[in-house]
Amino acid sequence: LRYEPLVDIEPRNMAEAQSDVTIRGDTFENTGLQVGALSIFDPQTGHYLMELPVAPAMLGAPEILTGAGHAIETMNSTGGAVAYGWRQIANAGFITGSAGNDGLAREEIYQGWSGSGAEHAAADVDWSHASGNGTVPFGDFHFDRADARVEWVAPGSRTDLFAGYQASFFGWPNLYTPFDSDETENLETVLVAVNNRENLGGGQYFESGAFYRRNKDDYAFDRFAPLGPVHPYQHTTWEYGAGFGGRTEIGGVMVDYHAEQTTDSLMSTSLIYGPYHSRTLEKIALVPEESWEMEGGAVTLKAGATFDDSNRAGGVFSPVAELAREWNSGGLRRIYASYSTTTEMPSYTALDSSPTSGLFLGNPNLVRQTSRDTEIGLSGGAWGWTGQAAVFYRRDDNLVDWTYTTGVFGRSANPVDIGTEGFELVARHSWGLWSVVLGYTALTKSADYLGAPVTASFYALNYARQRLTAALLLRLTETVEMRLDNSARIQEPDSLRTAGGNDALTSSVGLDWHPQSMRRLEFSAQVDNLWNSAYQSVPGVPASRRQLSFGATYGW
Numbered sequence: 001l002r003y004e005p006l007v008d009i010e011p012r013n014m015a016e017a018q019s020d021v022t023i024r025g026d027t028f029e030n031t032g033l034q035v036g037a038l039s040i041f042d043p044q045t046g047h048y049l050m051e052l053p054v055a056p057a058m059l060g061a062p063e064i065l066t067g068a069g070h071a072i073e074t075m076n077s078t079g080g081a082v083a084y085g086w087r088q089i090a091n092a093g094f095i096t097g098s099a100g101n102d103g104l105a106r107e108e109i110y111q112g113w114s115g116s117g118a119e120h121a122a123a124d125v126d127w128s129h130a131s132g133n134g135t136v137p138f139g140d141f142h143f144d145r146a147d148a149r150v151e152w153v154a155p156g157s158r159t160d161l162f163a164g165y166q167a168s169f170f171g172w173p174n175l176y177t178p179f180d181s182d183e184t185e186n187l188e189t190v191l192v193a194v195n196n197r198e199n200l201g202g203g204q205y206f207e208s209g210a211f212y213r214r215n216k217d218d219y220a221f222d223r224f225a226p227l228g229p230v231h232p233y234q235h236t237t238w239e240y241g242a243g244f245g246g247r248t249e250i251g252g253v254m255v256d257y258h259a260e261q262t263t264d265s266l267m268s269t270s271l272i273y274g275p276y277h278s279r280t281l282e283k284i285a286l287v288p289e290e291s292w293e294m295e296g297g298a299v300t301l302k303a304g305a306t307f308d309d310s311n312r313a314g315g316v317f318s319p320v321a322e323l324a325r326e327w328n329s330g331g332l333r334r335i336y337a338s339y340s341t342t343t344e345m346p347s348y349t350a351l352d353s354s355p356t357s358g359l360f361l362g363n364p365n366l367v368r369q370t371s372r373d374t375e376i377g378l379s380g381g382a383w384g385w386t387g388q389a390a391v392f393y394r395r396d397d398n399l400v401d402w403t404y405t406t407g408v409f410g411r412s413a414n415p416v417d418i419g420t421e422g423f424e425l426v427a428r429h430s431w432g433l434w435s436v437v438l439g440y441t442a443l444t445k446s447a448d449y450l451g452a453p454v455t456a457s458f459y460a461l462n463y464a465r466q467r468l469t470a471a472l473l474l475r476l477t478e479t480v481e482m483r484l485d486n487s488a489r490i491q492e493p494d495s496l497r498t499a500g501g502n503d504a505l506t507s508s509v510g511l512d513w514h515p516q517s518m519r520r521l522e523f524s525a526q527v528d529n530l531w532n533s534a535y536q537s538v539p540g541v542p543a544s545r546r547q548l549s550f551g552a553t554y555g556w
Contacts, residue, residue: 005439
């Protein structure tokens, strides 16, 4: 996701460490993750959103959900969501390994087996490992993941049963606090999930699933304390969830629907304050859709509502509406206007940390967050280019932000009412030997911290005023490809940012060589942070520096 035009990543290390995912200027807490029919999130903190112990080879390409689509398909997120589907298993596998500077080493092996015929069983397994010393002092990491899946395929139907485990240890100076300490994080995540998808024809489908997730977190503020690491921050969360959704025709009207329920609980050595340590969340979405044929295309109207409920807060109805005009040919293919409302409950770290002492100052009075999104967008193509664009305004009320106040030790969880105005554009073009994907986003924000004495914001006001991404693929020869990924930004100034300035250009370049005589073998070379930028994507957190790696992959 690092160079996905519609996503902004705020990494604390370039390797298998911790990165925050943001969409349209939201925060790490407000982005959602959808896997099949299910919303999977970490109730302790959004920092662990992407602790997903699933091999990328088992998932399809990510889809970025915003606006009405996000409101219908996901739960407990307000800015947007990253959605993955399960990839069908084939008789294929690979083994890969790479090494780089600062002790970087990665290994992975994947194997899939598939039966034949209209109905058949399949299975796949994956194991991966990575470790390194880090590109900054005390930035070492160690990562292991093992997962397996079985699958049943029938005409128009596929069912996947998955189990995975992942352990991730990483150190980084100022990992979460701005107090010049060498911090560490030790995470263990278990995920068990089942997902069924039925394709019913004519754009209709039904998808359902259930999951269990456990995440253990051991955080150390000072790994070199005289009496041993100082880490009275140990937390375990459990989640159980189930849901279904789809699209069907009822009485000549197409209906989008979705329903989910998740129960989670927390056991912690420090998150012992606040009003509760367990909760149940539910969401139901029902959005009918009517279409009218018009010259060269159609007009489509979606209008419905969602209902969010919790045993820890009252239920709320939220509207969803979208009006679209589509054309079957020509340059302009679709134009739309939409309005939607989404809600989210605060995380346990924000709610249950001590409000008076410690590194993270919680707020027991935090309430359900509400986000209202209005946007107009279009998509189409011209002169060989294809693309999409949107302008939007999002109003967030009671959004939870982590802030710093001069003279106060620790960061504080504060509610903020914030308005975000934005424009985004994605354009693609391919020429015989090369292709390019361009992305541009512009954002402005206005914030009201409701009287709280805030000096600086770690997240809500840490955003790119302007951001340009450019991903290029150049086929140098029949066997050699070059990939260039670039991101240039003008960032909102932040007094917590201590290096790299507020403007940055970051790039990575990679070469892939498929020897003519051994086409199943691929050699690669990669340089991340090509310009060795010191820009701090999270204010006060040192940037990962230039990393060079070489690898080889053999596939079958």
